[in-house]
Amino acid sequence: MDMSAMSEAMPKLEDMQHWTWVMGRAQQMMMEHMAEMASKQPSKMAADALTQFWDPSYWQEQMANMPKFDPAQIFEMQSQFWQQGLNLWQGLLAGEVPKESNKPDRRFQADEWQSHPAFSTLVQGYTMIADHLLRLTDTVDGIDPKAKAQLRFAMQNIVDASAPSNFALTNPAVIKKTIETKGQNLLTGLEHMLRDIRNGQMTHTDPNAFELGRNIAVTPGKVVHETALYQLIQYSPTTDKVLKTPLIIFPPWINRFYILDLNEKKSFVKWAVDQGITLFMVSWKSADSSMREVIWDDYVRSQIDAIDTVRELLKVPDVHTIGYCVSGTTLAATLALMAERGQAEKVKSATFFTAQVDFAHSGDLKLFIDDQQLKLIDTVAADSGYLDGRYMAATFNMLRGRDLIWNYVVNNYLLGEDYPPFDLLHWNGDTTNLPVKWHKAYLADLYRDNKLVEPGAITIDGTPIDLRKITTPILVQAGKEDHIAPAKSAWKIMDHVSGPKEFMLAGSGHIAGVVNPPAAKKYQYWTNPDETGSLSAFIEGAEEHPGSWWPYWVQWLEKQAPAKTAAKGARIPGEGDKPAIEDAPGRYVRQ
Template sequence: MADQDSNAPLATLSAMPTLEQMQQWTNTLGRAQQLVLEHAANLATRTDTPPAPAITPELLFEPETFARVQADFAKDSLALWERFAEAAGQPAPAPEGSVAGRKDRRFADPQWQSHPFFDMMRQSYLLVSDYLLRLTDTVDGVDPKHKQQLRFAMQGVVDALSPSNFPITNPQVIQKTIETNGENLVSGLRHMLADMDKGQLTHTDGSAFTVGVNLAATPGKVVYETPLYQLIQYEPTTKKVLETPLIIFPPWINRFYILDLAPHKSFVKWAVDQGLTVFMVSWKSADASMKDLVWDDYILRGLIDAIDRVRELLDVESVHSIGYCVAGTTLAATLALLAARGEADKVRSATFFTAQVDFREAGDLGMLIDDEVLKLVDQLSAPGYLDGRYMAATFNMLRGRDLIWNYVVDNYLLGKDYAPFDLLYWNGDTTNLPARWHRAYLTDLYRDNLLATPGGVQIDGTPIELHRVKTPSYVQAGREDHIAPPKSVWKITEHFTGPLRFVLAGSGHIAGVINPPGSGKYQYWTADKAAVSLEEFTRIARETPGSWWPDWIDWIQDFTDPKVPAKHARRPGKGSMPAIEDAPGRYVKSR
């Protein structure tokens, strides 16, 4: 017999409510209705609802595999019902190793297993979802990319249909609703309507953060700006600094302060404290005036312009450089262009954070790019730029269970308040993308992989050939990165021909990069000899606990730069470029 606590939701539901409870429920429903009516009234004047994409490939199944999946499903379904029948309606644990016996944090609450009704629902859902995904894998007669798309779409469907996502089939929500007389649903409705108004799912309490106060707060000055970017120079914290300065190029898909979060997490502050003169490029979020910008603009009037400005300001021959994600891809193209022009010496070293140059194995994002998606992108970019909220929604879809449904349950159904989390605040602080650049990036790189083809891309009329890049390079990849998979990042080593150090970091696209030494998290892998593939690298690599940042600074210091006093032009605004404004500047705050 199940214990009393496990039956609490259903037992409580069957009890007759008191007059006071009925009055409370009436009040709760009334306030919920009022919220919906007010929101509907506000929507009446709005016309900015975007169309939704659809993926509807024809289904043709490989007969033998289809039959085997059907037979397995029938056998497992019968076994599930037999377990419950034999237990006379009491909970029956699923066999270890079975689909229904696997651990799944969506069903971590004990009532999912201790209560017969919810246990049956959980096990049935897991069985059916596994069946649907396996059935998708039997689809035949379509190319591999369409098969990937179909599985991705099916994964989204089964994640959305989880019983944990619905108030009447989630024991936690039922219990919370009874305990609060429905207040959780009113709070959740308020959260949902607020998200509908701003067109974006909320992940964290935004009121807890202010850019320039407790984010992007490393002291510095904006010393140069163009219509495309601002150049920030940070205040040195050491009496002497390495002669060769560092320029960081963040992705313009996101705000630069992912590298300058709270002081104890800030890569910028840490790099300054290591005795580097650090500059940061802060890109302007696109508006209609930037509709004609292309990759040439970001390379010529962005990266190369910033490199030349810093060289001139500090009177140095070269700079160290970092490119993160799409800015790393752009840095690779920039190095190839400089090599073709005989100007490779302008960059003494290049560091790549989770960057791709060869998109043959670009992961789920590459899988999503096809003609229908490109048509949708064109429609959404009609003003001359793509609203960053669409890009954020795309990245959320790639990890829908964690970045969508987890928040639907916690914040919409359970009515929980949002917890403050700086990384998630940054994740929701979107930027807009120039329409022409974005379209070309998706077609030329993700779809057609032209950068990996010698001469496939031209910058300012010069064909780009990655094998001409001999700049010493440090390449970092995230072991669990779903945006720039390590197999894809590794391919840099197959194109560049200069000295190169490859480092595989624990975690993914963000946490794998933002892992300060003091955190004590994750690990990284390095190899003392060259490997011909990522598989060989992982076999011979040595694991080191903690942050890879110290490994990187050791690599930078191996260039044996002399040290110079941290004065005059080494201090923001004291050289030939007067300070325009305090860091982090206006561009990072523009919407």
């Protein structure tokens, strides 16, 4: 063998020294992290989990509850699986590159996944095994449908976590990047990962790119009212004339309100104000130990308080309302309570953004609701009286694990890429704490037991409520691809209220289906003027419209109360009977 060629093939001393340093630096980072974590008191949740892990009775119970399979089905599936495996290996031995799957998969976009026999075989083998495991899960017998759905969901998460793209040595893009950067990508990625572990939350965007009041939540306004549970923001008018009937938005308290006010181009708040609407926004307080005893009644009372505050401030008989997600659920309870008390006329209309009142078809989130999960919440929040918002964030991430977990494992931990500035993901990571007493009741009474649709089954502030008594005109907006509040579930509101009602289906999901400004010219929405008894019937006869549904909604709102008035006096924040407390977005959203 040519000695010069051999010399060139051997690693150089400086390369060996560099990789030794990379491994040493990684080890040092890990040891520093472990030392820091060891100095902290382990959580009660972690201690209980560790005790349970070593408890033999726990594993005996798990084995006793193992699902049963049909032997005949298993034999047939095994035969198919082995035949597929045999075909794959025969092709590999013949020097053939396995054919690309007809189904596009963003995880395997690098050219090597298709052009290199080893990586292509790896993908095909993974896909074959993944499909087999999921089909095997679908054959389980002897368990109830919810348990089967939970098993399928768990298997899907295992399959997603096992993808070869998630590991440095089996991802060609990571190998290429490691060679190009001489391992710096792995050190940067390790730094990202350790920081996320310390923070207890996965990072999705540059944490320093956005600041409330500077480049997000910037629509001018003032906080004009405040309670222990919420602040009420009034936005400054931008038109000479405004609709006489004002609008109050109730955003979900499981997230920050500024999803509706991200920036000037995306802001539903700014757009609505520019349409001549006097707009008020509720900014809920993130729970702390002082909110240990807060229950649903307190949120309903807060909505009524906001309605009465705006009516009194502007000297108007009624208001328009919007309820988003969980606050839409609460708005339905508020309307039912006001109807029971003879006060329904205080609300001129109600719009529901991706909200549920009937949880029979509430999607994958329902899989997390059982007695074990409720006990876990008790464990996590035993001392503080509130549930740390990071637990809810992790739950929502798991619903879309491939996009919101493993995608970032690859990009930011393995490839060591910088986090992009993305306002929507910044909002997604800006978690809020939840009062544990109410959160548990919400999961048990609504998600698990579906009591809200049972007349009189739920009592608010001492009064049993019945959704059938709601006669307020409503418009229901749902997202076609919503995985939090599926369209089929949001539709069910139509089955339980008695007043004028209209349903509208928007393209995209729980967030993008709502935050879709007209200028973006994205997605579409569907309407159907006929009365239909189901979502499928609605879709069958629906007319598709390109772009944003916002203009359609504002036309509907104007039909409910077309009268206008001058934008002066109390219509300007701080110039009515309630002086301004502070500038929008207020301090509650910063807590």
